[in-house]
Amino acid sequence: MNKIPDRRTFAIISHPDAGKTTLTEKLLLFGGAIHLAGEVKARGAARRARSDWMKIEQQRGISVTSSVMTFEREGITFNLLDTPGHEDFSEDTYRTLTAVDSAVMVIDVAKGIESQTRKLFEVCRLRSVPIITFVNKVDREGRENFETLDEIADLLALDVTPMTWPVGLGGQFEGVYDLVGNRLLLPEGPSREFQGKVIQTSGLDDPQLDEILSAQGVAKLREDAELAMAGYAPFDAEAYRNGDLTPVYFGSALKQFGVDALIGALAEHAPPPRPQPAEPAPVAPTNDEVTGFIFKVQANMDPNHRDRIAFMRLCSGTFKRGMKLTPTGHGKPVAIHSPILFFAQDRELAEEAFPGDIIGIPNHGTLRVGDTMSEKAQVRFTGLPNFAPEILRRVALKDPTKTKQLRKALDDMAEEGVTQVFYPEIGANIVIGVVGQLQLDVLISRLEAEYKVAAGLEMAPFETARWVSAADPKALKAFTDINRSAMAKDRDGNPVFMAKSAWEVGYVAERYPDVTFAATRER
Numbered sequence: 425m426n427k428i429p430d431r432r433t434f435a436i437i438s439h440p441d442a443g444k445t446t447l448t449e450k451l452l453l454f455g456g457a458i459h460l461a462g463e464v465k466a467r468g469a470a471r472r473a474r475s476d477w478m479k480i481e482q483q484r485g486i487s488v489t490s491s492v493m494t495f496e497r498e499g500i501t502f503n504l505l506d507t508p509g510h511e512d513f514s515e516d517t518y519r520t521l522t523a524v525d526s527a528v529m530v531i532d533v534a535k536g537i538e539s540q541t542r543k544l545f546e547v548c549r550l551r552s553v554p555i556i557t558f559v560n561k562v563d564r565e566g567r568e569n570f571e572t573l574d575e576i577a578d579l580l581a582l583d584v585t586p587m588t589w590p591v592g593l594g595g596q597f598e599g600v601y602d603l604v605g606n607r608l609l610l611p612e613g614p615s616r617e618f619q620g621k622v623i624q625t626s627g628l629d630d631p632q633l634d635e636i637l638s639a640q641g642v643a644k645l646r647e648d649a650e651l652a653m654a655g656y657a658p659f660d661a662e663a664y665r666n667g668d669l670t671p672v673y674f675g676s677a678l679k680q681f682g683v684d685a686l687i688g689a690l691a692e693h694a695p696p697p698r699p700q701p702a703e704p705a706p707v708a709p710t711n712d713e714v715t716g717f718i719f720k721v722q723a724n725m726d727p728n729h730r731d732r733i734a735f736m737r738l739c740s741g742t743f744k745r746g747m748k749l750t751p752t753g754h755g756k757p758v759a760i761h762s763p764i765l766f767f768a769q770d771r772e773l774a775e776e777a778f779p780g781d782i783i784g785i786p787n788h789g790t791l792r793v794g795d796t797m798s799e800k801a802q803v804r805f806t807g808l809p810n811f812a813p814e815i816l817r818r819v820a821l822k823d824p825t826k827t828k829q830l831r832k833a834l835d836d837m838a839e840e841g842v843t844q845v846f847y848p849e850i851g852a853n854i855v856i857g858v859v860g861q862l863q864l865d866v867l868i869s870r871l872e873a874e875y876k877v878a879a880g881l882e883m884a885p886f887e888t889a890r891w892v893s894a895a896d897p898k899a900l901k902a903f904t905d906i907n908r909s910a911m912a913k914d915r916d917g918n919p920v921f922m923a924k925s926a927w928e929v930g931y932v933a934e935r936y937p938d939v940t941f942a943a944t945r946e947r
C-alpha cells in the first residue's frame with residue numbers, strides 16, 4: 425500500500441521559552457502517543473526502564489530522547505523532529521530542517537517574532553518549507569492580535585491567514601473562535617483548560633455567542649474577526665505549500681487551546697514527502713529504490729563507548745530491516761540490522777519504514793552527516809548545507825603532545841555538526857567555526873570529558889569564512905596565492921577564505937569577480 429500520502433514529517437521552530445516543549449507534549453497527548461502530559465520532560469529512571477530500547481540507551485549511554493517523535497492519528501503518521509533549543513544551537517539545528525517537509529512556528533503572543541525564530545525561518549525559506557504559525561499563550565496578556573499578524577507579514581514577507589481568533593487575552597480570555605468551522609472552544613474547570621467543550625455556531629452573528637460570552641468579549645470578537653477576514657488573504661493551500669502564506673492559529677499550549685486544530689491543519693494541509701533534490705536527478709518518494717540521507721549524528725554521551733546513532737530520513741522506497749545500504753562516495757554497504765523507530769515513549773526496532781520516516785542507525789562512526797544512503801549508491805542528495813560560521817576561534821592546546829587526539833576530536837565533532845574545523849595554510853593552529861556562542865562551551869567541555877584533551881580558545885584574527893571556488897583554476901590560484909595568510913582548508917580539503925568581517929568579504933568579492941564566495945557549502 426502506498427503510505428506516502430499519510431506521512432507528515434515536520435519540526436517546530438521557535439525561540440526558547442515560546443512554548444515548544446509544552447506544545448510538543450500536547451501534540452503527543454492529543455495524538456494519543458502519551459497519556460500524561462509532562463512525559464516529554466520526565467527523564468527519570470523509572471521512565472527509562474519502561475522499554476528495552478531505553479535500556480540499551482542507558483547501557484550505551486546514548487541519549488536520543490526526543491530527537492524524533494512519531495505519533496499516529498486517524499491514519500496519518502506524524503514524525504516530529506526536534507530542533508534543539510538554545511543550549512545545543514548549532515548547524516545540527518539547521519540541518520534538521522533539511523529533513524522535514526513542513527514546520528510549525530511557535531510565537532509567544534507577548535513577544536512576537538524573536539531572533540532565533542527568525543534565523544530558523546530563514547532556513548525554512550531557503551528550502552521553501554511551508555509554515556503553519558501557532559501564536560501561543562493567549563491565556564496571558566499579549567499584544568493586539570493585529571500587531572502580531574502584521575509583524576509576521578512584514579518581518580517574514582509572508583501572507584497571513586488567521587484561522588482561529590482568541591476571545592480576549594490574559595485576564596479577559598474567554599475562549600477561542602474557529603473562523604473556519606465557526607466553532608467556539610470554551611475553557612472549563614478551575615484551571616480554565618480546554619477539555620473538549622465546543623459550541624457549534626452558525627457564524628459570528630449567532631445569538632448563542634451573546635449568551636455565552638461577555639458583552640464586551642463578543643463585541644470585540646465580531647469586530648476584530650470581521651476586520652481580520654476582510655483584511656488578510658483568504659487561506660490558499662497552494663500558496664501555503666509554496667511557502668508564501670502561513671495560516672495562523674491562536675492558542676494556548678498550556679491550556680490546550682488550538683492544539684487539536686493544529687494537528688488537523690497538519691493532517692489536512694501540510695505536504696506529504698516531496699521529491700528531494702539530488703544528483704543526477706531529484707528522487708521522487710515513489711521511486712522503488714530505497715534511498716535516504718543522514719541529517720544528524722548523535723554521539724555517545726558515555727566517554728567509554730564510541731557508538732553513535734545516525735539519523736536517516738528515508739526519501740524513497742520501502743525500507744526493510746536487515747537491508748544493505750551504501751553511503752554514496754565512501755564506504756562499503758552497511759547491513760542495517762537494528763534500525764530504530766522513535767515513538768514518544770518507546771524506541772522500537774523498525775521492521776519497515778516509508779518515505780518521510782526517520783530511522784536511527786547505530787554505528788561506530790562510519791556514517792557522516794550529509795551521507796546519502798541507497799541500495800545502488802548511484803544518487804547523491806544535495807542541499808545539506810554547511811553554513812558560514814559566525815564565530816571563529818583558534819584552538820590552543822595546553823599539552824602539545826596531544827595534537828593527534830585534538831585533530832581526531834575536532835574531526836569527530838565536525839562530523840556531528842557541533843563545529844566546523846579549518847586548517848590554515850600557514851601556521852599550525854587549528855581554527856574552529858561555530859554559528860552560535862554556546863557551541864564553544866560544549867566543544868571545550870567535550871574535548872576534556874570525552875577526549876581528555878585540555879584546550880583553550882583564543883580570538884582568531886577572523887570573524888567569518890567563505891568557501892571559494894572558480895570556474896578557471898588559474899583565477900582561484902591567483903586569489904589564494906595573494907591571500908595565503910587568510911586561506912585554510914576545511915575537513916574535506918576545500919579551500920576556505922577567512923575574513924575579518926562580512927564587509928571584507930564583500931570588498932574582496934568585488935575585486936575578484938571570477939571567484940565565487942559561498943556562505944554555504946553543499947555536500
Ligand code: G4P
Nearest residue numbers: 439440441442443444445446560561563564676677678679
Ligand atoms: P520552550 O520549550 O519553547 O523553551 O518553552 P516551554 O514549553 O518550556 O515553555 C516555557 C514556559 O512557558 C513554561 O513556563 C511553560 O509552562 C510556559 N507556557 C508554555 N505554553 C504556555 C501557554 O500557552 N500559556 C502560558 N500561560 N504559559 C505557557 P515555566 O514557568 O518556565 O516552566 P514550567 O515550570 O511551567 O515548566
